[in-house]
Each structure stands twice: as structure tokens, then as C-alpha cells.
Amino acid sequence: MKRLMQACYLLLFFYMAACSDPTVGSKNRPFTMYFVPAIDARTISVTTDKVVDYVAKYVSQALYNKPTGFYVKGSIPSSYIAIVEAFGTQRADFAIFNTFGYILAKDVKKYPVEAILTVEREKGKRSYHSQILVRADSNIKTLQDLNGKRFAFSDPASTSGYIVPHNMLTKAGVKLKSHVFAQKHDNVVAMIYQKQVDAGATFYDNPIVKTINGKKVRVLRDARARVLTQFPDVEKKIKILKISQGIPNEPWMIRSNLYKDKEKNKKVKKLVKQALLEFQKSKEGYKALKALYDMNRLVEVKDSVYDDIRKMILSTKLDLEGTLKKKDKKIKKK
Incomplete structure (x- = not known):
């Protein structure tokens, strides 16, 4: 009986291990970046591939001293509210979204997201x-x-x-x-x-x-x-x-609870931000980001930058989630 119980516990252990969520950045669970279309879908797909490849290589090199190992996937959503909910279900790890979507995710839905970058479309103007x-x-x-x-x-x-x-x-x-x-x-x-x-x-x-x-x-x-x-x-x-x-210009946001390990969580978030800042320094990187979001350059940003617009949006009588769903209906008709 004792051996049977031990065998059952062992089977339960392996079952739980098999059913646990794969690590973010692994082959089975790539770090997932959502890109909201600002241009036509074909153009954005080709351009985002360049961003995704660079982030994957940069983070891999920093973590494993080789250009592979940290897997990244790009996603172009057909639904705006789906991006917000993807953060709630931990299927999204990063997104380039508008200010309204960021406030909805962080302050209305209380999802674990934080703004790490924003854009300048002319020098010093954010x-x-x-x-x-x-x-x-x-x-x-x-x-x-x-x-x-x-x-x-x-x-x-x-x-x-x-x-x-x-x-x-x-x-x-x-x-x-x-x-x-x-x-x-x-x-x-x-x-x-x-x-x-x-x-x-x-x-x-x-x-x-x-x-x-x-x-x-x-x-x-x-x-x-x-x-x-x-x-x-x-x-x-x-x-x-x-x-x-x-x-404030649109935030580039990341999920704040990528890993349970606090040090790894902090390190990967920092590396993703550094990767994007480095990417824009190359001629190809600048051209890709300019094509995607008509930007002059990426800069670091703090969440407090959005405090004033946050207060305004949260004080409105609008159904904020319903408003975003109206946008979804328009997208699906295209």
C-alpha cells in the first residue's frame, strides 16, 4: 500500500510538471509582442519581423552568450480588446498600444502592465x-x-x-x-x-x-x-x-510579472527595453521603426507621465471597455 501511494505521488508530480506553464521566452512559450497596426497588415508583418528577430538575438546573447535561446514571437491583432485581455491571461508580454488602451489595461482592468518606452516624433516632443x-x-x-x-x-x-x-x-x-x-x-x-x-x-x-x-x-x-x-x-x-x-505619446508596454523569480523578471524587462533602444540606432532599425509608427526616436518613459491623462480618462462617464469594443467591431468589418 505504501509503495502504491509513493507511485501515485510520483505520477502526480510528473503530471503537475507536465501541465505547468512553459517559461516565457522558451520554444514552447515565446516572448509575445503585439503590434497594433498603424499601416497596412502586409507592411507591418514584414517590418515587425525585423524587430522580433533583433530582440530575440539581443536578449539571447545577454542571457546565454549566443544568438539563440530566447524565443520571441510577433502578433498583429485583429481585435483591440483582445490585446488588453491577453495581458490579463498572460498570453501577451509586450505591446505597442495607444494611451487609452494602456489606461484601460492598467487602471481599469488592473492587469500587470507597465510603460517602458514611448516615442518622439520630433526632437524633445513627446x-x-x-x-x-x-x-x-x-x-x-x-x-x-x-x-x-x-x-x-x-x-x-x-x-x-x-x-x-x-x-x-x-x-x-x-x-x-x-x-x-x-x-x-x-x-x-x-x-x-x-x-x-x-x-x-x-x-x-x-x-x-x-x-x-x-x-x-x-x-x-x-x-x-x-x-x-x-x-x-x-x-x-x-x-x-x-x-x-x-x-502623452503612446506607451510601449511590457507585462510586469513575466517570471516569479524577481531578479530574472527585472533583468529580462531591462534587456527587452535595451534591445529596442539599440535597434533604433542602426540604419535598418531606424527605418523599420519609422515605417511602423512614424517616429523620430524611442525614449524611456515612466508611468507617472500618464498621470494627468489617466485622471481625465478615469473621470469620464464613458464605458471605457465598451468604447474599445466599438473599435473592434470596426476592425472586424475591414
């Missing part, structure tokens, strides 16, 4: 804004004048095209007659220009002055710039009614 646009020939002079008006937001999951401007309107006590989601920022501009709506919300970046062929030229960089070919007089026809507070 934020952008939301803007509310109206036709220049309208009688809309203040936010309150938007009461009873038709409004276009860009996208349900857009921080600058929906979350922030919705909060601005709510704080101003504005009650719209109706609103639509135009899906893209340039569509919002076109709808205002063509008088399909009275006002709308898009991203905003300051105009800059560039020297082109020896001449200084002012370059428009907010959403109106995207329709200049179609509507050359768009800057005269459509004016800015209100610009929001600064919105």
Missing part, C-alpha cells in the same frame, strides 16, 4: 493634442455654441479623436444634436468642410517651418494637412475652436 474644428464662416465661437450641433468624432478608441474631446464637451456642458464616428481624422475634416457636420475632433500638432529649396515654408501638421490635396484652402475654410491639454 506629446500631442486634440483639437475641435469648425468652419471659419460659422457662428460657432465657443464650446457652448456647439449645443444642438452635429459633431464628428474620428474613432471610438482614439484618445485625441474621441476620449479627450468628449471630456472637453462634457465639462463645458455641451449637448450635441447628434454625433458620428468618421473612422479617420481626415474624414472628420472633410465632413466639416463639406458641411455634413458642424464641428469635429481630430489630433493636433504645431505647424513647423522647414527650408525647402532654399525657402522657408510653413508646414501644417494637424489633421487638416491630410486633405490639402483635396481641399487646398482647408486651413482658411476650417478653423480651430479649441486645443486640448497635452496627451
Whole structure:
């Protein structure tokens, strides 16, 4: 009887060992990086492969003194909410997501994620804004004048095209007659220009002055710039009614509980961050990251950078998870 019990315990031990989760970074459980599409799926797939390969080799070299051993897999999601939930079920280890998605994962769902990097799209500038646009020939002079008006937001999951401007309107006590989601920022501009709506919300970046062929030229960089070919007089026809507070650029986030071993957890997170920072220093790396996210460079970031936008998002009356699911429905229709 005693031998039988010992055999049973031994079998149970091997069963539990076989059923335990494989180590993150192993062949059976690669370190999984999620890349939210900012360009078409074919282009992003080719480009992300370069990022994945570099991270795998860099971390492998640091851990095992050889270019293999730490396995990395790239994933391009079809569902935005799936990225958030993948962190909750520990199937995602890293993601490049928008600010809204990060706040939802970390502060609403309480999943173990942390921002480690963000992007600069011009030297020293790590934020952008939301803007509310109206036709220049309208009688809309203040936010309150938007009461009873038709409004276009860009996208349900857009921080600058929906979350922030919705909060601005709510704080101003504005009650719209109706609103639509135009899906893209340039569509919002076109709808205002063509008088399909009275006002709308898009991203905003300051105009800059560039020297082109020896001449200084002012370059428009907010959403109106995207329709200049179609509507050359768009800057005269459509004016800015209100610009929001600064919105931190999107976080590159990592799962904070990759391993139970605290030292290994800390080391691998640091190595992944270092790998990406090193990758951008090469010509190929810079080109790949520029193609993926229209960025100038990657920089380290602390979670506290997102405190102000976090407070704003968490104070909104919106159903945050439901808002992201609206985005999912749009993606699946494509």
C-alpha cells in the first residue's frame, strides 16, 4: 500500500510538471509582442519581423552568450480588446498600444502592465493634442455654441479623436444634436468642410517651418494637412475652436510579472527595453521603426507621465471597455 501511494505521488508530480506553464521566452512559450497596426497588415508583418528577430538575438546573447535561446514571437491583432485581455491571461508580454488602451489595461482592468518606452516624433516632443474644428464662416465661437450641433468624432478608441474631446464637451456642458464616428481624422475634416457636420475632433500638432529649396515654408501638421490635396484652402475654410491639454505619446508596454523569480523578471524587462533602444540606432532599425509608427526616436518613459491623462480618462462617464469594443467591431468589418 505504501509503495502504491509513493507511485501515485510520483505520477502526480510528473503530471503537475507536465501541465505547468512553459517559461516565457522558451520554444514552447515565446516572448509575445503585439503590434497594433498603424499601416497596412502586409507592411507591418514584414517590418515587425525585423524587430522580433533583433530582440530575440539581443536578449539571447545577454542571457546565454549566443544568438539563440530566447524565443520571441510577433502578433498583429485583429481585435483591440483582445490585446488588453491577453495581458490579463498572460498570453501577451509586450505591446505597442495607444494611451487609452494602456489606461484601460492598467487602471481599469488592473492587469500587470507597465510603460517602458514611448516615442518622439520630433526632437524633445513627446506629446500631442486634440483639437475641435469648425468652419471659419460659422457662428460657432465657443464650446457652448456647439449645443444642438452635429459633431464628428474620428474613432471610438482614439484618445485625441474621441476620449479627450468628449471630456472637453462634457465639462463645458455641451449637448450635441447628434454625433458620428468618421473612422479617420481626415474624414472628420472633410465632413466639416463639406458641411455634413458642424464641428469635429481630430489630433493636433504645431505647424513647423522647414527650408525647402532654399525657402522657408510653413508646414501644417494637424489633421487638416491630410486633405490639402483635396481641399487646398482647408486651413482658411476650417478653423480651430479649441486645443486640448497635452496627451502623452503612446506607451510601449511590457507585462510586469513575466517570471516569479524577481531578479530574472527585472533583468529580462531591462534587456527587452535595451534591445529596442539599440535597434533604433542602426540604419535598418531606424527605418523599420519609422515605417511602423512614424517616429523620430524611442525614449524611456515612466508611468507617472500618464498621470494627468489617466485622471481625465478615469473621470469620464464613458464605458471605457465598451468604447474599445466599438473599435473592434470596426476592425472586424475591414
